[in-house]
Amino acid sequence: MWKFIVRRLLITFPQIVLLSILIFLMAQSMPGDALTGLLDPNIDQSTIQEQRERMGLNDPWHIKYADWVGGLVQGDLGQSFRFKMDVSELISQRMENTILLSIVTLIFTYLMAIPLGITSGRYNDTLLDQAITGYTYVGFATPLFIFGLIMLFIFGYQLGWFPTSGSVAPGMVPGTLDYWISKLKHVMLPALSMALIQTVSTVQYLRSEIVDTKQKDFIITARAKGASESRVYNRHIFRNSLLPIAAFFGWEITTLISGTVFIEQIFGYPGMGLLFLESINMRDYSVVTALVLLFGIAQILGALLSDIILSLVDPRIRIK
C-alpha cells in the first residue's frame, strides 16, 4: 500500500514539471513583458535594452524558465500589474475564501448525495427512486449560473436570509468568532447553490453502482450465508458501490477549486475563480500564469488524491 502511494507520488513530480514548462512557454508567447507598461514611453530605446539585459529578459528561454521556477519554489510568483502587490500574497487571500467555499460545498454535496443515492439504489424503480431520479435530471439540465441567480434572488434579496455579496461583513476583525460566523454566513448560499446542482451526478453514480452491485454473485453468496438484508447492504453492497464515488472525489475537489468562477461572479464572492476572470479581463498576466499553474497542480493533486483513496478502498488497485 505505501509502495503504491510512493510510486504514485513519484509519477506526480514529472507531471508538475511538465505542466510548469508548458505554462511558462505559453506565458512567454503572450505579447509584452515585465517592462511593457511600466516604463515611460519617451525613454531612450538603448536604455530599455540595457535594462532588459540587466533583468535577464534577453536570456534564452531555459535560463528564464530556471529563474522563474527558482522564484516559484521560494514562493515568488511575481508582481500583479493591477494590484501592485505580490501575486503570492494576492492569491493566498483569495485561496482562503475558495477553500472555505469548496469545503462547505463538498460537505453539502455528500450530505445530500449519500442518503439520496443509497435510497434510490436500494429501492430502485419505486416511486421514491423515481422522485430522486427526477431531481437528478432537473439538476443535470439546470445551468449553474441560472440556478445561482434564482437562489440569490429568492434567499438573498426576497427573503433576506443570507448576505448577497462579499465573503465577510465589513469591519470584522480577522480571527474573532464573529468574523468566522460572518464568513460562514457569506459562504452558505453559494455553497448550497453549487451543492444542489453538483450533487446530482454523485447521486446518479451511487444509484447505478448500487443497482449494479445488488445483482452481483457475491451478494447471493452473502445472502446464502444467512446475512440479513441490512447486513448485505452495509457490509457488501455499499462499500463496493463507493469505488466510483471515491474516484470522483478528487475530480470534484479540483472542479471546486478552479471551477467556481460562475458562482463567485454571481455571488460577488472574492475567491480564486473571480480573481482569474478579472485578471484575464485586465491582462494581468503574472496573476493568470500563477493561477493556471495552481489550477493545474490542483488537478494533478486531485487525481493523486483519488488514486490514494481508491487504493485504500479497493485492494485490487494496490500494486504489490
Add this chain to the structure above:
Amino acid sequence: MSRKLLEIENLTTSFKIGQAYYAAVDDVSLTVNRNEVLGIVGESGSGKSALAFSVMRLHNRAKIEGKIQLEDVDLVKATTSELNQFRGDKLSMIFQDPLTALNPLMEIGAQISETLILHRPKMSKQERYDRVIELLDLVGISRPEHVYQQYPHELSGGMRQRVIIAIAIANKPQLLIADEPTTALDVTIQAQILDLIRELRDEMDAGIILITHDLGVVAEMADRIAVMYAGQIVEIADVHTLFENPLHPYTKSLLNSVPTEGQDRLHVIQGIVPGLQHLPRTGCRFAARIPWIDESVHEENPVLHEVTPGHFVRCTCHSHFYFPEEGKEEITNGNT
C-alpha cells in the same frame, strides 16, 4: 422413512417475463435422505440451478409454489428471518462461478468468518480464527494463515472455488447444495473436493444435492440421480439402475453423448433447450428434439411412471424410442 431430510412437493418456480409468468421449475417433486447424495443432471437451461436457488430461496423476483420441507419447516412459507437462520447453517450452497462469488473488497478470512459470526455468535475471536484456518486446511489450501489475509483477486480460480466450499461447509450443514462444485477445478483437486463432500455426508449424516453436467462425477458420487429437462424431472432412479437401464429418451441421449472407448462418432442431441418463454408446456417436452419418433407414442400429458420400485420415468415414449443411427427393429427386442 425417518431418514428423509428434504422433501420437495410439486415445486413450481416461475419468473415474470413481460406480463406472464413462465415456470423454470415445473411441478418438481423429490426427496433427499440423510447420508445421501442426490445427483441432478441435465443440460444448461434445464432448470437445475433454478431448482437449487428455489430451495435456498435465493430467487429475487420469482413466484414459488409448492412445498419445500426441510426437517419440520416449509421453506416456501418461511419468513425472511427464519430463512436467514437456516441459510448458511443447516442449509448451504456451493456456487458454480468462483470468479464472481466472492466479495472483491473483503479478505478471505473475513468472508469465511462472516458465516460463523452469523450462526455461532458465541464463538470467541480466537476460536473463529482457528476454525477458519481449519476450514481452509480442510479444503486443501496450503499456507492457510497467509491466504486468510489475502483478497479474492490474489487467488486462482481453483483456490477461490475452495474458499466458496469452505464457506458452505463452515457450519456443517444438514443439506448441502453443490451447484457444479468442481467445474473450475483440475482433476486432482476435483477428487479431493469430492472426497471432502463425501466426508461431510458421512460425518454430519448430511444430505447433498449435487448438480452437474459431468456424468462421470455423478456416477462416482451420487446414490440416486434425477434427470431434468425443461424444468421437469424426466427420470429418477438410483445410480446403478440409471446407468445400466436408462429409459427416458433424454437420459439415453445424454449417456450416449459421453465419449466411450471404441466409439468413432459421438452422439449429438439435436437442437438446444428452448428458452424459458418458448418451452413446450403441453405434451412430451423432449418430443421436438427426437423428431424421428412417431408423435403418437407420446402421452398427451406425460406423468412420472414407476417402472420398477424407485425408478420413475416421464412419458410412455421411452418404450418406442430408438436412435436414428440404429435400426428400429433393434430397439423392439432391446432393453424395455
